[in-house]
Amino acid sequence: xxxxDVAAVAAGEGSSQPLAxxxxxxxxxxxxxxxxxAAHLSALGASLVLGYASRSDEADALAASLxxxxxVRADVSDEAGVRSLFDAAASSFGCGAGAAGAHILxxxxxxxxxxxxxxxxxxxxxxxxxxxVNLRGAFLRPPRYAAYTATKAAVEALVRTMAKELKxxxxxxxxxxxxxxxxxxxxxxxxxxxxxxxxxxNPMERLGEPGDIAPVVxxxxxxxxxWVNGQVIRANGGYV
Numbered sequence: 001x002x003x004x005d006v007a008a009v010a011a012g013e014g015s016s017q018p019l020a021x022x023x024x025x026x027x028x029x030x031x032x033x034x035x036x037x038a039a040h041l042s043a044l045g046a047s048l049v050l051g052y053a054s055r056s057d058e059a060d061a062l063a064a065s066l067x068x069x070x071x072v073r074a075d076v077s078d079e080a081g082v083r084s085l086f087d088a089a090a091s092s093f094g095c096g097a098g099a100a101g102a103h104i105l106x107x108x109x110x111x112x113x114x115x116x117x118x119x120x121x122x123x124x125x126x127x128x129x130x131x132x133v134n135l136r137g138a139f140l141r142p143p144r145y146a147a148y149t150a151t152k153a154a155v156e157a158l159v160r161t162m163a164k165e166l167k168x169x170x171x172x173x174x175x176x177x178x179x180x181x182x183x184x185x186x187x188x189x190x191x192x193x194x195x196x197x198x199x200x201x202n203p204m205e206r207l208g209e210p211g212d213i214a215p216v217v218x219x220x221x222x223x224x225x226x227w228v229n230g231q232v233i234r235a236n237g238g239y240v
Contacts (some may be wrong), residue, residue, distance in 0.1 A: 017045025018222045027051035028109030030059040032183035036210030042066040163230030172229040179236025181208040203238035
């Protein structure tokens with residue numbers, strides 16, 4: 001999503017701002033789905049902490065294009081890195097310190113092994129890297145997605161457990177599971193045939209776009225979604 005597009009989304013999604021006065025942390029926010037989610041939450045009135053791993057130019061540009069946003073470099077597989085995001089929320093937007101401070105957390109950061117190895121060919125260090133970011137930091141079922149699929153299944157289970165453990169707090173925990181979405185990470189390592197297969201196998205006959213996912217996340221962050229809890233929302237165009 002270009003910066004001009006981000007600004008247009010942030011300025012033109014209507015006057016209703018159900019997230020005004022709330023602070024949202026979005027990891028993996030410098031590009032792709034995370035970038036679209038951040039812009040959408042900003043349009044809904046939220047102040048943003050934009051977590052990113054390495055793309056400082058893109059993260060800083062996004063922060064500059066939004067009315068209330070700060071970019072923070074953080075390794076979400078490291079406890080100190082995660083803590084720095086909450087510290088930034090407290091120092092930048094005056095909310096409470098620690099996990100009680102931010103109102104919304106979107107654990108979007110993820111990695112995918114673009115070599116697409118089989119289970120037998122997945123190196124331990126590659127598996128550990130995917131687990132560290134995708135699982136510890138917080139659905140694809142074709143072959144050659146072993147580590148990625150395993151971590152996402154674990155995240156879904158974790159969300160259901162969190163929903164139960166947060167009983168009495170009025171805090172909800174949900175998971176949005178995008179299908180094949182046209183992002184840099186999706187295209188990395190894929191042949192034209194692989195991409196085409198993803199398109200033709202989808203009932204909508206196209207790839208998803210980050211803008212297809214962001215409004216789903218945005219709704220779950222509003223009070224209107226309070227009765228949606230412990231769920232996995234599959235925003236994938238009908239792919240099964």
